[in-house]
Amino acid sequence: MDLIERYIQDVSHRLPRRLRGDVEKELRSSLEDALDAHAANAGDGAEAAAPDEHVVELLRKFGPPAQLAASYRSGTGFLVGPELYPAFLKTMKIVIIVIVGIVVASVVAGAIGEDNPLFEIAKGLVLSNLFSEIVEAMGWVVLVFWIVQLVTSSSRVDTPNATRATSMSWDPHTLPRRDDPNRIGRTGLMVEIAIMIALIVLFAVFPRAVGATVSTNGERHWVALMGPGFLAGRGLLYVGFVGTVVLNVMLLRHNRWTIPTRVFDLAISVIFIAALLPMVTGGNVVANAPADLVANGWSEEAADSLSRDMFPFLDKLLRGVFACVIVGIVWSMVTRVVTLIRRVT
Protein backbone atom coordinates (compact mmCIF):
# COMPACT_ATOMS: atom_id res chain seq x y z
CA MET A 1 0.00 0.00 0.00
CA ASP A 2 2.98 2.30 0.52
CA LEU A 3 3.67 2.19 -3.23
CA ILE A 4 0.06 3.11 -3.98
CA GLU A 5 0.14 6.12 -1.64
CA ARG A 6 3.47 7.22 -3.08
CA TYR A 7 2.01 6.91 -6.58
CA ILE A 8 -1.13 8.89 -5.71
CA GLN A 9 0.92 11.63 -4.05
CA ASP A 10 3.34 11.85 -6.96
CA VAL A 11 0.47 12.22 -9.46
CA SER A 12 -1.28 14.73 -7.22
CA HIS A 13 1.94 16.73 -6.76
CA ARG A 14 1.99 17.35 -10.53
CA LEU A 15 -1.57 18.65 -10.72
CA PRO A 16 -2.99 22.11 -10.00
CA ARG A 17 -4.25 22.35 -6.43
CA ARG A 18 -7.92 22.57 -7.43
CA LEU A 19 -7.75 19.09 -9.05
CA ARG A 20 -5.73 17.33 -6.39
CA GLY A 21 -8.28 16.31 -3.75
CA ASP A 22 -10.75 14.84 -6.20
CA VAL A 23 -8.18 13.05 -8.34
CA GLU A 24 -6.47 11.57 -5.26
CA LYS A 25 -9.79 10.26 -3.96
CA GLU A 26 -10.86 8.72 -7.26
CA LEU A 27 -7.43 7.26 -7.97
CA ARG A 28 -7.24 5.65 -4.53
CA SER A 29 -10.74 4.22 -4.85
CA SER A 30 -10.03 2.84 -8.36
CA LEU A 31 -6.71 1.29 -7.35
CA GLU A 32 -8.32 -0.35 -4.32
CA ASP A 33 -11.14 -1.70 -6.51
CA ALA A 34 -8.58 -3.21 -8.87
CA LEU A 35 -6.65 -4.76 -5.98
CA ASP A 36 -9.83 -6.20 -4.48
CA ALA A 37 -10.74 -7.73 -7.84
CA HIS A 38 -7.28 -9.26 -8.01
CA ALA A 39 -7.64 -10.66 -4.48
CA ALA A 40 -11.07 -12.11 -5.36
CA ASN A 41 -9.64 -13.77 -8.49
CA ALA A 42 -6.80 -15.21 -6.45
CA GLY A 43 -9.38 -16.59 -4.03
CA ASP A 44 -11.15 -18.29 -6.94
CA GLY A 45 -8.03 -20.28 -7.59
CA ALA A 46 -6.58 -18.11 -10.32
CA GLU A 47 -2.82 -17.95 -10.38
CA ALA A 48 -1.93 -14.83 -8.51
CA ALA A 49 1.27 -12.89 -8.34
CA ALA A 50 2.65 -11.80 -4.96
CA PRO A 51 0.74 -8.75 -3.65
CA ASP A 52 3.66 -6.39 -4.19
CA GLU A 53 4.17 -7.69 -7.73
CA HIS A 54 0.53 -7.11 -8.49
CA VAL A 55 0.68 -3.55 -7.17
CA VAL A 56 3.69 -2.90 -9.42
CA GLU A 57 1.86 -4.39 -12.39
CA LEU A 58 -1.25 -2.37 -11.63
CA LEU A 59 0.67 0.89 -11.30
CA ARG A 60 2.44 0.19 -14.58
CA LYS A 61 -0.99 -0.09 -16.21
CA PHE A 62 -1.93 3.31 -14.83
CA GLY A 63 1.37 4.63 -16.22
CA PRO A 64 4.13 6.86 -14.83
CA PRO A 65 2.80 9.68 -12.61
CA ALA A 66 3.89 12.44 -15.02
CA GLN A 67 2.03 10.68 -17.83
CA LEU A 68 -1.17 10.21 -15.88
CA ALA A 69 -1.05 13.78 -14.58
CA ALA A 70 -0.58 14.99 -18.17
CA SER A 71 -3.71 13.06 -19.20
CA TYR A 72 -5.69 14.84 -16.51
CA ARG A 73 -4.43 18.18 -17.76
CA SER A 74 -4.48 17.61 -21.51
CA GLY A 75 -6.85 19.85 -23.39
CA THR A 76 -6.62 22.53 -20.71
CA GLY A 77 -3.44 24.04 -22.16
CA PHE A 78 -0.47 24.85 -19.98
CA LEU A 79 2.79 26.75 -20.10
CA VAL A 80 4.56 24.27 -17.85
CA GLY A 81 3.63 20.59 -18.09
CA PRO A 82 3.38 18.01 -15.30
CA GLU A 83 6.91 16.67 -15.91
CA LEU A 84 8.40 20.06 -15.09
CA TYR A 85 5.70 21.34 -12.73
CA PRO A 86 7.34 20.27 -9.39
CA ALA A 87 10.70 21.80 -10.40
CA PHE A 88 8.93 24.94 -11.60
CA LEU A 89 7.05 25.26 -8.31
CA LYS A 90 10.25 24.82 -6.30
CA THR A 91 12.08 27.48 -8.34
CA MET A 92 9.21 29.95 -7.98
CA LYS A 93 9.09 29.38 -4.21
CA ILE A 94 12.79 30.24 -3.90
CA VAL A 95 12.29 33.43 -5.94
CA ILE A 96 9.30 34.45 -3.80
CA ILE A 97 11.19 33.77 -0.53
CA VAL A 98 14.06 36.00 -1.74
CA ILE A 99 11.56 38.79 -2.47
CA VAL A 100 10.00 38.43 0.99
CA GLY A 101 13.51 38.52 2.51
CA ILE A 102 14.27 41.82 0.76
CA VAL A 103 10.97 43.34 1.88
CA VAL A 104 11.73 42.30 5.49
CA ALA A 105 15.27 43.71 5.21
CA SER A 106 13.88 47.06 4.04
CA VAL A 107 11.39 47.10 6.93
CA VAL A 108 14.16 46.33 9.43
CA ALA A 109 16.33 49.01 7.82
CA GLY A 110 13.54 51.54 8.26
CA ALA A 111 13.15 50.56 11.90
CA ILE A 112 16.79 50.73 12.90
CA GLY A 113 17.48 54.14 11.42
CA GLU A 114 20.11 55.67 9.23
CA ASP A 115 22.99 55.54 11.70
CA ASN A 116 23.16 51.77 11.52
CA PRO A 117 25.37 50.08 8.92
CA LEU A 118 22.57 47.59 8.23
CA PHE A 119 20.50 50.48 6.93
CA GLU A 120 23.10 51.09 4.23
CA ILE A 121 23.09 47.42 3.22
CA ALA A 122 19.29 47.20 3.10
CA LYS A 123 19.02 50.56 1.34
CA GLY A 124 21.52 49.33 -1.24
CA LEU A 125 19.46 46.20 -1.86
CA VAL A 126 16.22 48.10 -2.26
CA LEU A 127 17.54 51.06 -4.24
CA SER A 128 19.54 48.93 -6.64
CA ASN A 129 16.24 47.84 -8.17
CA LEU A 130 16.89 44.30 -6.99
CA PHE A 131 13.26 44.01 -6.01
CA SER A 132 11.94 44.76 -9.48
CA GLU A 133 14.70 42.65 -10.99
CA ILE A 134 13.59 39.65 -8.97
CA VAL A 135 9.97 40.18 -9.98
CA GLU A 136 11.24 40.27 -13.54
CA ALA A 137 13.17 37.08 -12.79
CA MET A 138 9.86 35.35 -12.04
CA GLY A 139 8.79 36.13 -15.57
CA TRP A 140 12.06 34.70 -16.87
CA VAL A 141 11.54 31.52 -14.84
CA VAL A 142 8.16 31.02 -16.55
CA LEU A 143 9.71 31.73 -19.95
CA VAL A 144 12.62 29.32 -19.44
CA PHE A 145 10.32 26.53 -18.25
CA TRP A 146 8.00 27.17 -21.19
CA ILE A 147 10.93 26.89 -23.64
CA VAL A 148 12.11 23.67 -21.95
CA GLN A 149 8.53 22.43 -22.21
CA LEU A 150 8.48 23.19 -25.95
CA VAL A 151 11.88 21.61 -26.56
CA THR A 152 11.00 18.42 -24.70
CA SER A 153 7.51 18.22 -26.22
CA SER A 154 8.78 15.77 -28.87
CA SER A 155 8.70 13.17 -26.11
CA ARG A 156 5.28 14.32 -24.94
CA VAL A 157 3.32 11.80 -23.01
CA ASP A 158 0.20 11.87 -25.15
CA THR A 159 1.78 9.90 -27.97
CA PRO A 160 0.28 6.50 -27.23
CA ASN A 161 3.11 4.27 -28.43
CA ALA A 162 5.66 6.20 -26.44
CA THR A 163 3.24 5.99 -23.54
CA ARG A 164 3.05 2.24 -23.69
CA ALA A 165 6.81 1.85 -23.98
CA THR A 166 7.35 4.26 -21.07
CA SER A 167 4.79 2.42 -18.92
CA MET A 168 6.52 -0.90 -19.43
CA SER A 169 10.00 0.40 -18.70
CA TRP A 170 8.85 2.46 -15.72
CA ASP A 171 9.60 0.96 -12.30
CA PRO A 172 7.12 1.98 -9.57
CA HIS A 173 9.77 1.26 -6.94
CA THR A 174 11.48 4.45 -8.10
CA LEU A 175 8.52 6.54 -6.87
CA PRO A 176 9.75 9.25 -4.51
CA ARG A 177 9.32 8.53 -0.83
CA ARG A 178 7.06 11.10 0.68
CA ASP A 179 7.95 11.71 4.29
CA ASP A 180 5.02 12.25 6.58
CA PRO A 181 5.02 16.04 7.02
CA ASN A 182 3.65 15.61 10.54
CA ARG A 183 6.40 13.25 11.64
CA ILE A 184 8.71 14.47 14.40
CA GLY A 185 12.36 13.77 15.10
CA ARG A 186 12.46 12.71 18.75
CA THR A 187 16.23 13.01 19.19
CA GLY A 188 16.26 16.54 17.77
CA LEU A 189 13.43 17.60 20.08
CA MET A 190 15.20 16.21 23.16
CA VAL A 191 18.46 17.92 22.21
CA GLU A 192 16.55 21.18 21.75
CA ILE A 193 14.96 20.84 25.22
CA ALA A 194 18.45 20.38 26.75
CA ILE A 195 19.78 23.43 24.88
CA MET A 196 16.83 25.60 25.97
CA ILE A 197 17.26 24.61 29.62
CA ALA A 198 21.02 25.28 29.39
CA LEU A 199 20.35 28.75 27.91
CA ILE A 200 17.82 29.59 30.63
CA VAL A 201 20.35 28.62 33.32
CA LEU A 202 23.14 30.48 31.55
CA PHE A 203 21.22 33.74 31.08
CA ALA A 204 19.55 33.67 34.50
CA VAL A 205 22.38 32.45 36.71
CA PHE A 206 25.60 33.16 34.82
CA PRO A 207 24.93 36.20 32.61
CA ARG A 208 28.59 37.20 32.73
CA ALA A 209 29.68 33.81 31.46
CA VAL A 210 28.85 34.81 27.89
CA GLY A 211 31.85 36.78 26.74
CA ALA A 212 35.47 36.60 25.73
CA THR A 213 38.96 37.31 27.01
CA VAL A 214 40.15 40.53 25.42
CA SER A 215 43.71 41.93 25.25
CA THR A 216 44.34 45.65 24.94
CA ASN A 217 47.01 48.10 26.12
CA GLY A 218 48.94 45.14 27.51
CA GLU A 219 45.98 44.15 29.73
CA ARG A 220 44.03 40.96 29.36
CA HIS A 221 40.65 40.46 31.02
CA TRP A 222 37.27 38.84 30.57
CA VAL A 223 34.59 40.98 28.94
CA ALA A 224 30.93 40.01 29.30
CA LEU A 225 29.04 40.41 26.05
CA MET A 226 25.61 40.77 27.61
CA GLY A 227 25.11 44.48 27.97
CA PRO A 228 22.12 46.50 29.13
CA GLY A 229 20.34 46.14 25.77
CA PHE A 230 20.65 42.39 25.87
CA LEU A 231 19.67 42.02 29.50
CA ALA A 232 16.57 44.20 28.98
CA GLY A 233 15.27 41.77 26.33
CA ARG A 234 16.02 38.72 28.41
CA GLY A 235 12.50 38.38 29.83
CA LEU A 236 10.92 37.61 26.47
CA LEU A 237 13.78 35.28 25.58
CA TYR A 238 12.95 33.23 28.68
CA VAL A 239 9.31 33.05 27.55
CA GLY A 240 10.53 31.81 24.16
CA PHE A 241 12.87 29.21 25.72
CA VAL A 242 10.21 27.93 28.12
CA GLY A 243 7.64 27.91 25.28
CA THR A 244 10.00 25.82 23.15
CA VAL A 245 10.47 23.33 26.01
CA VAL A 246 6.67 23.06 26.49
CA LEU A 247 6.12 22.65 22.72
CA ASN A 248 8.75 19.93 22.43
CA VAL A 249 7.32 18.05 25.41
CA MET A 250 3.86 18.22 23.74
CA LEU A 251 5.32 16.93 20.47
CA LEU A 252 7.11 14.08 22.23
CA ARG A 253 3.84 13.14 23.92
CA HIS A 254 1.69 13.23 20.77
CA ASN A 255 4.50 11.91 18.59
CA ARG A 256 3.52 14.14 15.65
CA TRP A 257 2.74 17.67 14.59
CA THR A 258 -0.85 18.83 14.88
CA ILE A 259 -2.49 22.10 13.87
CA PRO A 260 -2.49 23.49 17.48
CA THR A 261 1.22 22.65 17.93
CA ARG A 262 2.04 24.27 14.57
CA VAL A 263 0.18 27.44 15.67
CA PHE A 264 1.97 27.34 19.03
CA ASP A 265 5.30 26.97 17.21
CA LEU A 266 4.53 30.11 15.17
CA ALA A 267 3.60 32.01 18.32
CA ILE A 268 6.98 31.11 19.86
CA SER A 269 8.71 32.44 16.75
CA VAL A 270 6.83 35.74 17.15
CA ILE A 271 8.03 35.90 20.78
CA PHE A 272 11.65 35.37 19.71
CA ILE A 273 11.31 38.13 17.12
CA ALA A 274 9.78 40.43 19.77
CA ALA A 275 12.73 39.61 22.07
CA LEU A 276 15.43 40.17 19.44
CA LEU A 277 13.99 43.26 17.75
CA PRO A 278 14.72 45.67 20.69
CA MET A 279 18.29 44.34 20.74
CA VAL A 280 18.70 45.36 17.10
CA THR A 281 17.00 48.72 17.48
CA GLY A 282 17.53 49.58 21.18
CA GLY A 283 20.44 50.41 23.50
CA ASN A 284 23.84 48.81 23.73
CA VAL A 285 23.85 45.09 23.38
CA VAL A 286 27.43 44.67 24.61
CA ALA A 287 28.49 45.59 28.16
CA ASN A 288 30.52 48.73 27.64
CA ALA A 289 30.11 51.02 30.61
CA PRO A 290 33.71 52.07 31.47
CA ALA A 291 32.85 51.99 35.17
CA ASP A 292 31.87 48.34 34.88
CA LEU A 293 35.13 47.57 33.13
CA VAL A 294 37.19 49.31 35.79
CA ALA A 295 35.25 47.37 38.44
CA ASN A 296 36.30 44.21 36.63
CA GLY A 297 40.00 44.95 36.75
CA TRP A 298 40.65 47.13 33.68
CA SER A 299 42.64 50.34 33.92
CA GLU A 300 40.76 53.56 33.05
CA GLU A 301 42.78 54.00 29.83
CA ALA A 302 42.05 50.47 28.70
CA ALA A 303 38.37 50.86 29.60
CA ASP A 304 38.19 54.06 27.56
CA SER A 305 39.94 52.44 24.64
CA LEU A 306 37.61 49.45 24.70
CA SER A 307 34.50 51.62 24.98
CA ARG A 308 35.64 53.86 22.14
CA ASP A 309 37.13 51.39 19.66
CA MET A 310 36.05 47.84 20.27
CA PHE A 311 32.55 47.90 21.75
CA PRO A 312 30.88 49.98 19.04
CA PHE A 313 32.23 47.49 16.50
CA LEU A 314 31.12 44.47 18.56
CA ASP A 315 27.77 46.15 19.11
CA LYS A 316 27.18 46.57 15.37
CA LEU A 317 28.36 43.04 14.74
CA LEU A 318 25.97 41.54 17.28
CA ARG A 319 23.06 43.67 16.06
CA GLY A 320 23.80 42.45 12.55
CA VAL A 321 23.80 38.85 13.77
CA PHE A 322 20.47 39.38 15.59
CA ALA A 323 18.98 41.03 12.49
CA CYS A 324 20.04 38.02 10.43
CA VAL A 325 18.50 35.70 13.02
CA ILE A 326 15.22 37.68 12.78
CA VAL A 327 15.25 37.39 8.98
CA GLY A 328 15.93 33.66 9.36
CA ILE A 329 13.00 33.25 11.77
CA VAL A 330 10.66 35.19 9.45
CA TRP A 331 11.83 33.07 6.52
CA SER A 332 11.18 29.87 8.40
CA MET A 333 7.79 31.22 9.58
CA VAL A 334 6.73 31.77 5.96
CA THR A 335 7.44 28.12 5.11
CA ARG A 336 5.71 26.95 8.28
CA VAL A 337 2.63 29.09 7.54
CA VAL A 338 2.50 27.52 4.06
CA THR A 339 2.68 24.05 5.64
CA LEU A 340 -0.02 24.99 8.14
CA ILE A 341 -2.36 26.29 5.41
CA ARG A 342 -1.82 23.03 3.49
CA ARG A 343 -2.70 21.00 6.58
CA VAL A 344 -5.84 23.08 7.20
CA THR A 345 -7.03 22.94 3.59
Next chain:
Amino acid sequence: MTPQDPANMTLELRRGAIILAVLSQLTKEHYGYSLRERLSARGLPVPEGTLYPLLRRLESLELLTSDWRVVAGRPRRYYRTSHAGKQLLKAMETEWRVLVEVLNGLLEAK
Protein backbone atom coordinates in the same frame (compact mmCIF):
# COMPACT_ATOMS: atom_id res chain seq x y z
CA MET B 1 7.36 8.93 -31.75
CA THR B 2 5.20 11.39 -33.66
CA PRO B 3 1.42 11.67 -34.12
CA GLN B 4 2.06 10.62 -37.74
CA ASP B 5 3.37 7.28 -36.56
CA PRO B 6 1.20 4.45 -38.07
CA ALA B 7 0.57 2.88 -34.66
CA ASN B 8 -0.59 6.24 -33.34
CA MET B 9 -3.02 6.63 -36.20
CA THR B 10 -4.72 3.40 -35.13
CA LEU B 11 -4.92 4.68 -31.58
CA GLU B 12 -6.29 8.04 -32.74
CA LEU B 13 -9.10 6.15 -34.48
CA ARG B 14 -9.73 4.20 -31.30
CA ARG B 15 -9.76 7.32 -29.13
CA GLY B 16 -12.87 8.78 -30.76
CA ALA B 17 -14.58 5.42 -30.50
CA ILE B 18 -13.84 5.26 -26.76
CA ILE B 19 -15.75 8.52 -26.20
CA LEU B 20 -18.74 7.09 -28.00
CA ALA B 21 -18.47 3.85 -26.02
CA VAL B 22 -18.23 5.71 -22.69
CA LEU B 23 -21.20 7.97 -23.42
CA SER B 24 -23.28 4.97 -24.48
CA GLN B 25 -22.49 2.89 -21.39
CA LEU B 26 -23.03 5.73 -18.95
CA THR B 27 -26.69 6.10 -19.82
CA LYS B 28 -26.72 3.77 -16.79
CA GLU B 29 -24.54 5.01 -13.98
CA HIS B 30 -21.17 3.45 -13.25
CA TYR B 31 -18.10 4.26 -11.22
CA GLY B 32 -14.73 4.26 -12.96
CA TYR B 33 -13.70 0.71 -12.21
CA SER B 34 -17.10 -0.84 -13.00
CA LEU B 35 -17.23 1.03 -16.30
CA ARG B 36 -13.78 -0.21 -17.23
CA GLU B 37 -14.77 -3.78 -16.40
CA ARG B 38 -17.93 -3.45 -18.47
CA LEU B 39 -16.07 -2.08 -21.49
CA SER B 40 -13.43 -4.80 -21.12
CA ALA B 41 -16.05 -7.55 -20.90
CA ARG B 42 -17.56 -6.28 -24.15
CA GLY B 43 -14.24 -6.33 -25.98
CA LEU B 44 -13.07 -2.75 -25.52
CA PRO B 45 -10.36 -2.69 -22.85
CA VAL B 46 -9.42 0.90 -22.08
CA PRO B 47 -6.17 1.59 -20.19
CA GLU B 48 -6.73 2.98 -16.70
CA GLY B 49 -4.53 5.96 -17.43
CA THR B 50 -6.80 6.84 -20.34
CA LEU B 51 -10.22 6.16 -18.88
CA TYR B 52 -10.13 8.15 -15.63
CA PRO B 53 -8.79 11.38 -17.13
CA LEU B 54 -11.26 10.97 -20.01
CA LEU B 55 -14.19 10.73 -17.58
CA ARG B 56 -13.06 13.93 -15.92
CA ARG B 57 -12.65 15.70 -19.25
CA LEU B 58 -16.11 14.66 -20.42
CA GLU B 59 -17.51 15.87 -17.13
CA SER B 60 -15.78 19.22 -17.47
CA LEU B 61 -17.44 19.50 -20.90
CA GLU B 62 -20.75 18.83 -19.11
CA LEU B 63 -21.30 15.66 -21.12
CA LEU B 64 -21.30 13.62 -17.89
CA THR B 65 -22.55 14.29 -14.40
CA SER B 66 -21.08 12.67 -11.32
CA ASP B 67 -21.55 12.36 -7.60
CA TRP B 68 -19.59 10.79 -4.77
CA ARG B 69 -21.17 8.02 -2.77
CA VAL B 70 -19.79 5.72 -0.11
CA VAL B 71 -20.54 2.12 -1.00
CA ALA B 72 -19.30 -0.74 1.20
CA GLY B 73 -17.11 1.73 3.08
CA ARG B 74 -15.38 3.00 -0.06
CA PRO B 75 -16.02 6.41 -1.62
CA ARG B 76 -16.86 6.04 -5.29
CA ARG B 77 -17.55 8.58 -7.96
CA TYR B 78 -20.59 7.57 -9.99
CA TYR B 79 -20.86 8.93 -13.53
CA ARG B 80 -23.88 9.24 -15.78
CA THR B 81 -24.36 10.72 -19.27
CA SER B 82 -25.87 14.19 -18.96
CA HIS B 83 -28.62 15.66 -21.13
CA ALA B 84 -25.99 17.35 -23.36
CA GLY B 85 -24.07 14.05 -23.40
CA LYS B 86 -27.13 12.17 -24.58
CA GLN B 87 -27.65 14.66 -27.42
CA LEU B 88 -24.02 14.26 -28.44
CA LEU B 89 -24.34 10.49 -28.14
CA LYS B 90 -27.30 10.53 -30.52
CA ALA B 91 -25.39 12.64 -33.06
CA MET B 92 -22.24 10.51 -32.72
CA GLU B 93 -24.22 7.28 -33.01
CA THR B 94 -25.80 8.43 -36.29
CA GLU B 95 -22.39 9.51 -37.59
CA TRP B 96 -20.83 6.24 -36.47
CA ARG B 97 -23.42 4.10 -38.24
CA VAL B 98 -23.02 6.09 -41.46
CA LEU B 99 -19.23 5.87 -41.21
CA VAL B 100 -19.26 2.13 -40.58
CA GLU B 101 -21.54 1.58 -43.56
CA VAL B 102 -19.51 3.81 -45.86
CA LEU B 103 -16.19 2.41 -44.73
CA ASN B 104 -17.39 -1.18 -44.98
CA GLY B 105 -18.37 -0.42 -48.59
CA LEU B 106 -15.02 1.21 -49.27
CA LEU B 107 -13.03 -1.56 -47.67
CA GLU B 108 -14.97 -4.27 -49.51
CA ALA B 109 -14.46 -2.46 -52.82
CA LYS B 110 -10.69 -2.01 -52.41
